[in-house]
Amino acid sequence: MASIAEHTGAGFVPTDRRTRARMAHFGLAGLLVFASLASLSVGASDVTLAEMLGKLIQGQSLTQLEKVVIWDIRLPRLVMGICVGAALAVSGAVMQGLFRNPLADPGLVGVGAGAGLGAITAIVLGGMLPAVMIDRFGNHLIPLAAFFGGWASTLILYRVSTRRGRTSVATMLLAGIALGALAGAVSGIMVYKADDQQLRDLTFWGLGSLAGASWAKVFSAAPIIVLALAGSFTLGRGLNGLALGEATANHIGIPVQRMKSLAILAVAAATGAAVAVSGGIGFVGIVVPHLLRLSTGPDHRTLLINAALLGAILLIFADVISRVVIAPAELPIGIVTAVLGAPIFLWILLRRRGLVDL
């Protein structure tokens, strides 16, 4: 009966995994500050943060250019990067907890595509709405539409792949492919209907980029993302319980149905808002939680917070890279995250091969 581990001591984990996870909050927060400063210092123009701080300390006033570069270009971009990175990583972690599988990711299973369809529909058909509505909801229209697209696809996905509390991963991935294809097809029809200006918006948006960042976009997406993150952070114990199966989660006192609804809502809101302002940025949601689980364990109470921090850090660094590699032009950030993330994803698959049947 005795397992091999019993004799060889394989699989021993240091007792202080929890302590490490809590320390990571501070370490990652510090790293986020550093990444933010780096992001504010780098860009197409040669304005640097150090220079400006020097000026400010000496009591000199900033030039108009410097003000514009920092305040209107780099700062909104930084804030958006933080929001989007945190949103993608946390919704990845929540979805993985909900589906009880480390391969679930909004980008992979069609939720991103659903949100994208919502956003595209809003871009193309938004003009048909009455002028009063456009005036009132103009800024929020695309994020809201993306949210509904993401919510509907998450719900469909969950319904299709979960039967009596058990989620079939194969069904989930296949349903995700089908949903993604369907959303893509309908998006194609929208693109076909779009006029020239809308096409330009769509192309720009579809590349996955923070380049279009503006305070208006930040204000439209950030509140939704902050709410979704706050909601997600309350799910820690519930998702831990869910790891033992739905029935057991219930037996240890977790209101499972309510928690699942909240999780689906939070994933849809965070993914929807992130996709609406930055397009399809992949792999953050799968790589960040995985790396954290490896280093600080799967306890969602600390994992979700660390995922928000590491997701933000990763996206800001990816954005910095996307701005320097082919400066003064920039790469779409989606390409950078894919180049970094896809190999890690493959590595995860290799590690799991033979261990767990998909």
Added chain:
Amino acid sequence: MLDARYITVEIGKTKILHGVSFQAKPGEVSAIVGPNGSGKTTLMKAITGELPYTGTVMLNGQDPTRMKPWQLASIRAVLPQASVLAFPFTVIEVVRIGLRDGIAGDQEHLAMEALRHVGLAHFANRFFQELSGGQQQRAQLARVLAQVWQPVVNNVPRWLFLDEPVSSLDIGHQLDVMSMAQDYARAGGGVVAVMHDLNLTALFADHIAILSDGVCAAAGPPEQVMTDVNLTQVYGCTLRVNVAPGAGTTYLLPHMAGKITAQAAQN
């Protein structure tokens, strides 16, 4: 007191339970036995709210379906038949999952104490998935024990619902686990266990319900229920109940009368 009445469960169009009533008292180990497919686990799942049923269930005089999940979780814990776990949690982390957030030091102490109880303290920091089947079962038992550690709180008994708690354990650990359940009951808590091993059941149960084809064939104290006639009828093979001399323990043996006759006929 656990009082389940006229429990009927249908899965799809098949009726699994036909109006089964089952009572269990705190301070006793109550066992549900019966052949494969007789509805033991289904009854357990209905009582614990995992399956929809018609009929009534009252636990300590309250209707569990009207209680908040955390209220229910504070008076009863459920050990499932099969243990599942997503993500690489360690053994101690699994035990802690069942605890409500409280003072960290107390939780740590309680989780370790529960692991010590099932003899897994030295495995606390191993990955749960690396344990053998029997060890996983004991680790889950530790989680369940930790959840309702005190058998009585404010004069209200707490309950352990165990679905085949010893199914993958060796005989030593079977006895350990069953005595643990008995200790819990003796201290005032309630224990309801689905059991396969009739000898083990005879040894530890204070109250037995025998299910057969979705109905309760007999219920009561072991000496009344465990009879040659009852068991032979329900299990469809000849069983002989005996009492061990000295200890007075009830045990049973399968009677190979059929085979012997066949052999005799050949001779």
